[in-house]
Amino acid sequence: MATVALRDVSKVFGDGTLAVDNVSLDVQDGEFMVLLGPSGCGKSTVLRIVAGLEDPTSGAVLLDGDVANDLAPRERKVAMVFQDFGLYPHMSVRDNIGFPLRIAGIEPESRSERVADIASALGIGDVLARKPGQLSGGQRQRVAMGRAIVRRPSLFLMDEPLSNLDSGLRAELRAEISALVRELGVTTIYVTHDQAEALTMADRVAIMRKGVLQDVGTPTQVYSRPGTLYVAAFLGSPRMNLLEASVYVHLDRYIALHLGDQALYLPWHDMRARQVAHFHGERIVVGVRAEALTPVVPDTPGDVLHGRVRYLEHHGHESLAFLDIGAFAVPVDDIAGAAPVPTNGTGSRLSKVAAMFRGRNNSHRDEEFDGNGHHGSSAQFGGGGTGARNQPVSVLEQSGRHHRARAEVAVRLAPYPSLRVGDPMSVAIRIDQLHFFDARGQRIDVGWR
Numbered sequence: 001m002a003t004v005a006l007r008d009v010s011k012v013f014g015d016g017t018l019a020v021d022n023v024s025l026d027v028q029d030g031e032f033m034v035l036l037g038p039s040g041c042g043k044s045t046v047l048r049i050v051a052g053l054e055d056p057t058s059g060a061v062l063l064d065g066d067v068a069n070d071l072a073p074r075e076r077k078v079a080m081v082f083q084d085f086g087l088y089p090h091m092s093v094r095d096n097i098g099f100p101l102r103i104a105g106i107e108p109e110s111r112s113e114r115v116a117d118i119a120s121a122l123g124i125g126d127v128l129a130r131k132p133g134q135l136s137g138g139q140r141q142r143v144a145m146g147r148a149i150v151r152r153p154s155l156f157l158m159d160e161p162l163s164n165l166d167s168g169l170r171a172e173l174r175a176e177i178s179a180l181v182r183e184l185g186v187t188t189i190y191v192t193h194d195q196a197e198a199l200t201m202a203d204r205v206a207i208m209r210k211g212v213l214q215d216v217g218t219p220t221q222v223y224s225r226p227g228t229l230y231v232a233a234f235l236g237s238p239r240m241n242l243l244e245a246s247v248y249v250h251l252d253r254y255i256a257l258h259l260g261d262q263a264l265y266l267p268w269h270d271m272r273a274r275q276v277a278h279f280h281g282e283r284i285v286v287g288v289r290a291e292a293l294t295p296v297v298p299d300t301p302g303d304v305l306h307g308r309v310r311y312l313e314h315h316g317h318e319s320l321a322f323l324d325i326g327a328f329a330v331p332v333d334d335i336a337g338a339a340p341v342p343t344n345g346t347g348s349r350l351s352k353v354a355a356m357f358r359g360r361n362n363s364h365r366d367e368e369f370d371g372n373g374h375h376g377s378s379a380q381f382g383g384g385g386t387g388a389r390n391q392p393v394s395v396l397e398q399s400g401r402h403h404r405a406r407a408e409v410a411v412r413l414a415p416y417p418s419l420r421v422g423d424p425m426s427v428a429i430r431i432d433q434l435h436f437f438d439a440r441g442q443r444i445d446v447g448w449r
């Protein structure tokens with residue numbers, strides 16, 4: 001049994017690469033934590049720091065509450081499984097699995113008993129006499145798992161253990177691995193760039209980008225209430241629809257979210273309305289997943305957007321229609337520059353940046369919007385807000401006002417619908433499933449999840 005805590009951990013390699021940037025993370029006893037992110041985001045480096053294979057440049061690693069920075073890897077009671085399996089090719093499966101026990105001086109008899117038990121639990125009891133070269137990829141990975149758990153580690157570290165396998169086997173093994181580690185109750189940190197693996201296996205997911213921790217939560221939390229625009233765009237397929245919206249507050253009644261010529265209305269009694277109201281007269285990002293959109297007939301009352309089909313994609317089990325509703329897209333490249341969610345260690349850095357810009361009056365009223373005649377009945381919130389949005393990295397400003405691309409809103413449909421490109425289409429929107437992000441990519445309704 002073990003807990004792991006990272007406190008403000010950074011790693012700068014000799015060539016100046018900042019691989020891990022001020023990461024703080026707690027892994028509970030028996031928890032299955034998945035580190036998720038694109039290639040090069042620093043997740044393997046975090047794992048190697050926990051294992052003791054790399055020293056952090058700054059910050060502390062705590063194992064069971066004690067600072068472990070100076071402990072050698074073998075003193076940390078961790079077992080590590082890598083994507084390349086790392087088996088000894090000249091040894092049999094039996095000897096590969098039993099190797100850590102031999103090193104630990106366990107008697108041959110009890111050694112072979114433990115090896116047989118583990119091999120049968122992993123479904124490789126019948127290949128004990130073979131060499132790794134005579135096994136399938138899935139069997140090799142099971143042997144690697146067996147060798148890692150045979151010593152009953154208190155902490156399991158797995159670095160993309162399934163990435164060399166084909167997709168059918170990956171799905172099979174991911175179910176097996178999560179069942180096995182849960183049965184053993186071993187605290188596990190599992191690194192992957194595959195969101196399906198993360199969302200299906202994890203108790204909690206920690207999402208990294210460029211060395212920075214972006215969000216931590218249960219799969220449901222990070223998917224349903226992503227903490228940053230980056231996480232919103234990273235998780236889910238099709239990608240979440242991200243639209244530029246101008247906010248206009250009609251005090252005590254509703255908040256109008258103008259998307260080009262159309263608008264959505266957030267009722268005042270909605271718990272998120274007060275937070276969104278701080279952005280009166282400004283542009284924010286409204287996110288909506290395809291599953292929150294339902295095709296309807298054009299005169300359907302309620303929260304409905306109208307558009308035209310720009311293109312269709314057929315995926316066999318479903319089709320996707322991409323609608324032009326006259327709204328502007330939030331450019332994905334700029335999302336990549338969005339700031340991390342201010343939790344634990346990342347918060348201090350962000351608040352410093354925010355403090356630098358606090359007080360600088362860069363609130364921008366939307367000229368196009370101001371002319372639409374709605375503002376007469378509205379309250380002014382112009383100077384309000386927390387200062388956190390007065391931040392240099394803006395996903396809305398970077399794209400430049402004259403080169404903004406029209407959004408293509410993804411809508412899920414039954415397979416092969418009788419629709420054609422150019423057809424009009426109306427969709428009802430679940431207002432309760434809208435996501436709101438400020439111009440630097442932070443979730444606006446932070447207390448919501």
Ligand SMILES: Nc1ncnc2c1ncn2[C@@H]1O[C@H](COP(=O)(O)OP(=O)(O)OP(=O)(O)O)[C@@H](O)[C@H]1O
Binds near residue numbers: 013038043
């Ligand atoms: N020994 C090293 N010296 C210099 N830079 C390194 C070293 N090891 C890793 N890096 C760099 O640090 C960054 C993070 O690497 P890391 O392997 O942790 O990423 P990752 O998210 O695990 O990527 P992948 O999924 O591709 O394995 C990358 O830019 C990588 O090139």
